[in-house]
Amino acid sequence: MASVTFEKITKRFGSFTACENLDLEIRDGEFVCLLGPSGCGKTTTLRMMAGLETPTSGRVLIGDRDVTAVHPKDRKIAMVFQDYALYPHMNLADNISYPLKVRGESREARHAEARRVGDVLQIGHLMERMPAQISGGQQQRTSLARALVTPSEVYLFDEPLSNLDAKLRLDARGFLNHLQRDLGITAVYVTHDQAEAMALATRIAVMDRGRIVHYAPPLEIYHRPATTFVASFVGNPPMNLIDCTARIEGGALVLEAEGLTVPKLPVTPAIEAAAAEGKMTFGVRPEHLWIADGSEAGQIAGELFANENMGPESLVTLARTKDSRLTARLFTDEPLNLPETTRLGFATTHVHLFGPDGVRVPGVDE
Amino acid sequence: MGRFAHLHFSRVGFTALTALIGAIFALPLVWFLFAPFNPRAELGLAIPRPFSFSNFGTVLENDFAIRALLNSLIQSVGGVVCVAFAATLASYALSRSSLPGKGAVTYVLLLFSSVVSGSAAMVPIFLMISRVGLIDTHLAVIFVFAGGLLPTAMFILRDFIDGIPRSYEESAMVAGASPTQAFFDVALPVIRPGVVVVVVWAFVNIWGSFLIPFILLRSAEKMPASVAIYSFYSEAGTPIVTLLAAYALLYSIPVVVLYLFVSWKFGFRFFGGIKA
């Protein structure tokens, strides 16, 4: 096992900048997820760790070793590809043990090892099959087995679950979590699925347009997202964000927007600075809203737009203005009868504030 | 009801029309179904009575005819080996290497190969081959075909290789394989179907070609079947039909077999891109 360090990494493809001046440190034994929308540079970042792309500038270190110019074969890494890259002309045993073959191990030794890893991943009985003859979930585990068959310093995962259907993906996710607990490997995992990142990572690096915008443990990112981008990317449904006019009045912050009633909030120097421009973004997560009943500190009112009962919970969507909607996640398994104009309540502790530049403004207790 | 009747009617009409066109296409070939088996075959259509293989016997006893089929085989296989070897390496490089200007190379090749057609290049090719002293050799036919077919072969194969995910070789390298190992262990087996396509295409092209060997070869013992077939004429210049028909059938068999093999393995559509 080893740590991975990115030092001021920039990667350009022609005029397109995939990664801009990236610094990233992954500690030994950590499971780091690179999370972001497509085109944010997360896969390029992973491929630079693997050596499949060469950075335009900057250094990559594995442990203390500068591997920036080292060929992938000499990096002591393992990688699981999005399309699995299982060789169609080899059976499972040969596929899984290919890394051992290039190291010159005998056929018997290789196949025994492939069988051992295969058994752990519940594909041990399929060793004679060809990749085309097994299911998608089994293919996924075969590619995982090939990565695990040799000890490596870092394990890289490029959206390994994105080709599975929803149920298999949940299974596989649980399995990966179990594996990480068992083996304690250093892993870097690329995904655009925030739930996957939340479930698996010890730390998440949220990426946007070639930069890391927030790098922290999952719950830290959930509770204190660094920017409006992070707030709207992590959490499902995403955080409700409302653009407000802001001013300081009598030592308190006053936020105003159509349909929004916010209690006066205590002022910190950071809030004062952010409010100086007269605009702020107010945020509250859907699961922190309830039907206003008098117990709330603030309210948001809007026309009822949709009311979806999902079983254990209901998603209620209000149209606050003509083109701004917000969603509440209400934990009830009863049908909800709501009036045309509905009011939702929230508590002051669940309010997130962002400055005009989209950056989080810490509250009093942060 | 009326609507369905109409649909049914047009369907029958289309089917009849399609079958009719198929039959018209078949007409010029029907004669070939019978003449080789008719010991008294003439240019007219006649059902063999008795049905006999004696024409084939005559062909097999004709050393010159057999020699010509062998020559066709030598030239086709030689050309195919050159094309497959050079095109596989080159198109892999065009698809995967960091060679600068490889896109331009493909376009220039394609341009040259379509501009320098057989009819335009027959004069310089003849003069060139004479100059290097290869006139009347198998090698000349093999090389000229290889050069002429390569650009298209490379284009077909490069397209095929471009369609194969790079993650195959990438995963091999991450697993510790050198570029050479990745090429032989992983890339080559995966692109084999594409190579088969090119091999079949090149073989059918060389096997059936007339002009190039007609120009480049002189002596009877080097003629391929496509040229030799014209020697089955009597002194008076009339064709010896029995011999010709049987020989033409024998000569067509490899092409038909390959065609059946390809349509069985890859489906009809495959041929769409392959004959130039």
Next chain:
Amino acid sequence: MKRFSLLSARAGATFMSPAGLLVGAFVIVPFFWVIFVSFTNRSLLGPTALNPDFVWFQNYIELFTSGRGVEPGTFGFSLILTVQFVLFSALIGQALLGLLLAWLLQQVPKSVKGFTETMVIGAWILPEVVIGFAWFAFLDYDNGTLNGILDALGLPRGDWLLDYPFWVIVVFNTWRGTAFSMMLFNSAFASIPPSYFQAADVAGASSWQKFRDIGLPLIRGHVVTDLILITMWTFNVFTPFLLTRGGPGGQTEVLSIYTYRVAFRDFDFGKGAAVGVVVMLINLAFALFYLWVARKRTPRKEAT
């Protein structure tokens, strides 16, 4: 810094070299050589065989001013004949018939589809000398299958190769080459999602309306590709030689046969090369047009 790639530039160059040598020697060198020879009076025998004189544009001038107008046997005649040959056999014959067949094949039972497809493709894949001979037998005046059928139908028989040589090679080339257009259009039609046609069915469209309003517009790009390719091929095709040898009286002497006769029967290599250069220029125009169309249709790939 050295960039990672699956195959280094040096290895790539090594991989390219066998193909480079073969193509260089047998495609690119002839290209320049033919231009050079076309400016000489090189012949097979005689004093100009080894030490040809440089005659500049003499060969070209002769091509275009033969003094005999455009009678058979002249370059002008062959050029015009070839243009007509391309127009009738490729653009009208192969493309239209191929389009019709491809459309019909979408909607007929599998057995009929298999039969017709096999026949059309058979005409295309059999070796050209075999085809030439089959047609020779087919068209024979006394015993040929065609006249036999006409007799049976009570229609007048004809000595086709003698009386209508041009139309024979037109029909012959249409027959020979329709397969390519048919397969290209067939796969183009097959790549259209069936739901497009089902939606039209639901809207009550006839087969003709579906062809005109959905099928044809969606394969327009393939039509252009097809027309350019078959034009180029037909322009250079030598196969009619196997049926008519350019005759009778030079009436079917298309450019490729003309080149062959001038160079290898009259042994006037200089003049033959000049024809070759003209053919190449025409090919070049088609090829550039084709590449331009192809580039316009496929969006540029990532530079990496």
